[in-house]
Amino acid sequence: MRSLPKIFVTAGSLVIGLLIAVALFAPLLASQSPNTMNLENRLVSPSKDHLFGTDENGSDVFSKVVYGARVSLLVAGSVVLISAFVGLIIGSIAGFKGGWIDLSLMRAIDIVYAFPGFLLALSLVAVLGPSLRNLIIAMSLTGWASFARLVRGEVLYLKEKEYVVCSRSLGSGALRQIVFHIWPNLLGLLFVQATFAMAGTIISESGLSFLGLGVPSTTPSWGALLNSGRRVLFDAPHVSLFPGLAIMTLVLGFNLLGDGLRDLFDPRRQLKG
Amino acid sequence: MISYTLKRLLILIPVFIGVGTLSFLLIHFIPGDPVDLILGDQASLEDKANLRSSLNLDAPLSAQYLKFWTDLVQGDLGNSLRSHKPVTTLIAERFPATFELAFSAVLMALLFGLPTGALAGAKPYSPVDLGGLGYGILGISLPAIFLAPLLIYLFSMKLDWFPVSERSGWDSLVLPALSLAIPLSAVTLRVTRASMLEVIGEDYIRTARSKGLGEKKIYLVHALRNALIPVITIVGLQLGALLTGTVITETIFDWPGIGTLLLSAIQQRDYPVVQGCVLFIAFIYVLVNFLTDVAYGFANPRIRLEDS
Numbered sequence: 001m002r003s004l005p006k007i008f009v010t011a012g013s014l015v016i017g018l019l020i021a022v023a024l025f026a027p028l029l030a031s032q033s034p035n036t037m038n039l040e041n042r043l044v045s046p047s048k049d050h051l052f053g054t055d056e057n058g059s060d061v062f063s064k065v066v067y068g069a070r071v072s073l074l075v076a077g078s079v080v081l082i083s084a085f086v087g088l089i090i091g092s093i094a095g096f097k098g099g100w101i102d103l104s105l106m107r108a109i110d111i112v113y114a115f116p117g118f119l120l121a122l123s124l125v126a127v128l129g130p131s132l133r134n135l136i137i138a139m140s141l142t143g144w145a146s147f148a149r150l151v152r153g154e155v156l157y158l159k160e161k162e163y164v165v166c167s168r169s170l171g172s173g174a175l176r177q178i179v180f181h182i183w184p185n186l187l188g189l190l191f192v193q194a195t196f197a198m199a200g201t202i203i204s205e206s207g208l209s210f211l212g213l214g215v216p217s218t219t220p221s222w223g224a225l226l227n228s229g230r231r232v233l234f235d236a237p238h239v240s241l242f243p244g245l246a247i248m249t250l251v252l253g254f255n256l257l258g259d260g261l262r263d264l265f266d267p268r269r270q271l272k273g
Numbered sequence: 274m275i276s277y278t279l280k281r282l283l284i285l286i287p288v289f290i291g292v293g294t295l296s297f298l299l300i301h302f303i304p305g306d307p308v309d310l311i312l313g314d315q316a317s318l319e320d321k322a323n324l325r326s327s328l329n330l331d332a333p334l335s336a337q338y339l340k341f342w343t344d345l346v347q348g349d350l351g352n353s354l355r356s357h358k359p360v361t362t363l364i365a366e367r368f369p370a371t372f373e374l375a376f377s378a379v380l381m382a383l384l385f386g387l388p389t390g391a392l393a394g395a396k397p398y399s400p401v402d403l404g405g406l407g408y409g410i411l412g413i414s415l416p417a418i419f420l421a422p423l424l425i426y427l428f429s430m431k432l433d434w435f436p437v438s439e440r441s442g443w444d445s446l447v448l449p450a451l452s453l454a455i456p457l458s459a460v461t462l463r464v465t466r467a468s469m470l471e472v473i474g475e476d477y478i479r480t481a482r483s484k485g486l487g488e489k490k491i492y493l494v495h496a497l498r499n500a501l502i503p504v505i506t507i508v509g510l511q512l513g514a515l516l517t518g519t520v521i522t523e524t525i526f527d528w529p530g531i532g533t534l535l536l537s538a539i540q541q542r543d544y545p546v547v548q549g550c551v552l553f554i555a556f557i558y559v560l561v562n563f564l565t566d567v568a569y570g571f572a573n574p575r576i577r578l579e580d581s
Binding site for chain 1: 288411430524551559
């Protein structure tokens with residue numbers, strides 16, 4: 001049973017790798033352009049020609065699901081990258097400098113943390129208009145706070161470690177201590193947090209796109225596809241089933257990876273299991 | 274404990290100012306003229322001028338901001354542009370439905386997640402634990418936009434056990450509550466398990482065992498009580514998220530709550546209602562988080578006794 005975390009990491013990486021490949025090679029995998037309509041071929045059940053069937057406009061659901069992987073990964077990837085970077089910088093400054101700088105940065109983090117992120121993203125996109133850029137900005141605006149919190153706590157702990165104190169006494173400046181001695185030791189935790197953030201962001205993005213407040217409706221996305229599937233749920237459940245399974249699989253992949261890595265990085269948990 | 278609570282309370286002030294400022298600014302973030310957007314290009318100049326003055330958009334920004342706060346403090350959120358009813362009335366009409374949904378979901382999630390999580394953590398890698406592990410990770414990976422249609426298709430279209438949508442009687446509550454409760458129960462289960470696992474390795478459990486206490490008493494009295502402390506935070510955060518995040522579930526089930534009010538206001542460009550809903554939801558979210566913090570401090574002697 002000790003091997004469970006390793007199984008999680010392997011399974012998660014495989015699923016994520018597979019879906020990244022699908023997103024990269026979408027034009028090769030899709031049997032037609034995702035926005036091709038064919039009104040004579042509406043709501044066809046899954047068959048050899050249409051692996052996942054067709055939707056209410058006669059578009060091929062498989063092609064849409066394949067292209068939808070691009071939006072989900074691109075949006076979540078950008079949001080998490082921006083959030084992690086901003087959080088790393090702000091958290092490091094707060095934790096390392098201490099004093100009033102830490103105090104005021106922590107207050108700012110607390111305030112952003114207290115904001116309902118999904119609601120903020122939803123209202124901003126509603127006002128600014130749905131676009132890839134607006135969506136990424138709106139979701140990053142609150143996303144960084146949890147990273148900053150984590151990094152600050154780790155920096156507070158790591159900066160008193162012997163090897164950091166040692167490098168300080170040898171005359172290393174703040175930047176050198178942070179970049180060369182502190183960051184390498186918190187990257188593991190940061191990566192775990194980023195993995196879970198990917199899972200959460202993919203769910204939020206698909207939810208916003210479902211409401212029509214994510215990416216523009218012309219961009220094929222899993223959320224928008226599920227929304228169109230809702231209207232024909234009784235006659236054509238396949239329109240909802242496949243994009244739903246796609247979201248679940250990708251999110252599951254990130255959660256498995258995060259769970260597994262967290263257990264591997266935390267020897268305390270391992271010993272208890 | 275008092276200074277801990279006061280400290281939490283003080284953080285609320287800038288949060289509320291931030292939330293208020295943001296919801297005030299929403300209408301100003303609109304690219305172009307909001308009045309043109311609301312009324313359309315065909316509207317007469319007179320209509321536009323009327324709307325502009327009723328939204329107070331012709332005043333200087335600082336005056337608008339000041340009036341926003343004085344109105345807000347008096348509980349005035351303005352009137353809907355479509356139904357012309359006060360926004361506060363609209364919210365008061367809709368909130369009970371949202372509350373009912375969120376409350377039932379949390380209750381269902383706790384009833385299932387707490388005992389299974391505690392059991393799983395007490396007996397790591399037992400069949401219960403492995404089942405819980407699978408349920409937990411699947412549950413947190415299920416987005417509402419997939420789970421809700423799945424439940425509707427199975428339990429209402431195929432089995433015909435529950436009505437499809439709209440709020441009517443208790444049986445219409447089951448599916449929307451369940452679609453919120455399943456992911457929440459998964460989170461609860463995972464946190465309870467991890468917490469229980471940590472607690473049973475503590476010294477005081479070994480002490481309890483070595484002084485000859487029965488296993489039942491050790492688990493129920495010593496372990497469970499301490500294991501539940503971190504669960505408070507997670508459940509509180511989730512309750513806050515439920516009261517805001519029900520937009521999707523309410524939309525799918527046609528539930529007449531705050532979420533559907535907000536979404537239809539967004540679609541109709543009814544900005545006073547959008548602003549009011551955002552303010553109200555954020556207010557509830559922040560308040561629930563505050564109460565969670567206080568409850569956590571109360572339950573955790575390390576924090577409760579810190580400053581006394």
